[in-house]
Amino acid sequence: KNEVEQSPQNLTAQEGEFITINCSYSVGISALHWLQQHPGGGIVSLFMLSSGKKKHGRLIATINIQEKHSSLHITASHPRDSAVYICAVSPYPKLIFGTGTLLAVQP
Amino acid sequence: GAVVSQHPSRVICKSGTSVKIECRSLDFQATTMFWYRQFPKQSLMLMATSNEGSKATYEQGVEKDKFLINHASLTLSTLTVTSAHPEDSSFYICSARALADSYNEQFFGPGTRLTVL
Numbered sequence: 630k631n632e633v634e635q636s637p638q639n640l641t642a643q644e645g646e647f648i649t650i651n652c653s654y655s656v657g658i659s660a661l662h663w664l665q666q667h668p669g670g671g672i673v674s675l676f677m678l679s680s681g682k683k684k685h686g687r688l689i690a691t692i693n694i695q696e697k698h699s700s701l702h703i704t705a706s707h708p709r710d711s712a713v714y715i716c717a718v719s720p721y722p723k724l725i726f727g728t729g730t731l732l733a734v735q736p
Numbered sequence: 737g738a739v740v741s742q743h744p745s746r747v748i749c750k751s752g753t754s755v756k757i758e759c760r761s762l763d764f765q766a767t768t769m770f771w772y773r774q775f776p777k778q779s780l781m782l783m784a785t786s787n788e789g790s791k792a793t794y795e796q797g798v799e800k801d802k803f804l805i806n807h808a809s810l811t812l813s814t815l816t817v818t819s820a821h822p823e824d825s826s827f828y829i830c831s832a833r834a835l836a837d838s839y840n841e842q843f844f845g846p847g848t849r850l851t852v853l
Contacts, residue, residue: 660841670774670827671846715779722768722833724842726779 632656635716635727642734648703650730652716655697662724663690663701664715672715675701706734738764740832742845749820750853757815757848759830765810766832770842771803774827786813820852 633654642648652661663675676683676690678699683690687706692699703710711734716727739762749755759769768787772780784805786792792805802824804816813832817824827849831842 662842664844670829670849672829672844674842674844677841722785723782724770728779 631728632725633716633718633727635714635730637730638728639731640733642706642732644707644734644736646706646734648706648710648732648734650701650714650716650732652699652701652727653697654699654716654718654725656718656720656725658718659721660719661692661699662717662719663699664717666713666715666729668712675714703732708734708736710734738762738832738834738843740766740830740843740845742830742848744848745846746849746851748851748853751821752819754816754818755820755850757817757828757830757850759813759815759832759845761811761832761834761843764832764834764843766813766834767810768833769807769813770831770833771805771813771815772829772831774829774847780829783815817850820850822852825850825852 636651660677660679662677665673678692687704689702713729713731715729717724741760743758771783773783774780782795783798784792784794786805786807788807788810794800807813827847829847830845833842
């Protein structure tokens with residue numbers, strides 16, 4: 630069993646829909662990261678959180694440390710949100726990555 | 737936010753040649769840089785952890801004589817793939833962690849796509 634599990638693996642949505650991607654982990658962590666990887670490969674760090682909730686524009690990330698679970702929400706999704714979203718956890722000093730969720734937002 | 741650059745972004749080389757990839761932190765000092773490899777449709781795999789001024793720590797299964805890492809300054813780490821072979825073709829990504837960061841926030845470079853013919 631992977632130490633970091635993401636669901637769903639693939640997600641297709643219509644423009645404007647509310648999207649949720651889930652991440653569960655089984656190790657003790659100091660922080661959890663949500664990353665975005667576009668076709669072509671470059672990775673952008675969206676959030677780093679260790680408790681509660683963070684919001685940036687249309688993106689919201691939450692974490693429940695007791696349940697070892699995090700969610701990434703995208704409100705009013707847009708085709709430019711199409712990418713792979715990766716959850717990574719930080720049992721210092723390394724990062725352990727989930728396998729990613731491929732999101733396709735159709736116009 | 738902090739910016740990490742990689743050069744080159746794309747390289748094609750012949751089998752048996754060596755390829756050097758640079759990773760730079762542009763606006764912050766990085767005590768630690770990480771090198772990852774990503775095969776198609778797979779997640780990132782940590783290859784090695786590079787600390788400024790000391791030898792890199794390699795993950796199990798990664799050949800240190802094949803993947804030479806040098807971290808000569810607080811803003812630059814290099815990965816040299818020696819005697820590259822087609823199976824080394826992959827996407828190589830570096831990340832950097834700032835000084836005194838206790839949460840392990842890493843800033844990622846844009847990646848280098850290596851194709852070995």
